[in-house]
Amino acid sequence: MLINLDFESNEPIYQQLVHQIIEGIARKEIAPGEGLPSVRSLASDIGINLHTVNKAYQQLKQDGFILIHRQKGVVVNPDGVPKADANYKKQLEKNLRPLIAESICRDVSEEEFLRLCSTIFETYQGGSA
Known part of the structure; x- marks a missing residue:
């Protein structure tokens, strides 16, 4: 790596x-x-x-x-990363809030934001850069 x-x-x-x-x-x-x-x-x-x-x-x-x-x-961790629990999801929401707010301020549409998120997500799921 x-x-x-x-x-x-x-x-x-x-x-x-x-x-x-x-x-x-x-x-x-x-x-x-x-x-x-x-x-x-x-x-x-x-x-x-x-x-x-x-x-x-x-x-x-x-x-x-x-x-x-x-x-x-x-x-x-040989057992893998711990799965997302309620605390993790709460922290995730807290971290996303300012990113979404700034995106709205900068005129990024919801569709564009979600498309970007989806593209990044697929990059990691595919196991490639």
């Missing part, structure tokens, strides 16, 4: 890393049970601080995407 970070972005590097790994899992580029690089190795490979990688890994662990073992290292 290729990690592509934008160092000029307003989005924090650790958050970009979290998103990149989740996208890799969604595209099936990273399989359940598959190992990820160690914190030090990944930080060195992409040229960022190891605390940044550690923060990303801790977020992914907290959200159930990865497990961190002392002997096995970092692995994608």
